[in-house]
Amino acid sequence: MLIKFKEKQAANNKAVLYLRYLDNGRYLPLLRVFDLEDTLLLEQDLPETNNLDAYGVIQLSGKKVTIKPRKNDLAQKLEPITFGL
Known part of the structure; x- marks a missing residue:
């Protein structure tokens, strides 16, 4: 079952x-x-996790999509995830 978490x-x-x-x-x-x-342009599985701090802000442009981690102490060392379209 899919549950919508964030949308941009x-x-x-x-x-x-x-x-x-x-x-x-x-x-x-x-x-x-x-x-x-x-029309579906990109479908990508992201890493399995028990903590959703890695999935904060979604940035979307014509050529790429970037998911930045939340700004808190737990997500301080996490890097953004980027995919090209």
């Missing part, structure tokens, strides 16, 4: 971050990027 709308694209809850109590995030006609 830009001029030409829309990025949606979904969560899938696993039997072991961890999350398996899924990133999907759509164009204006809801």
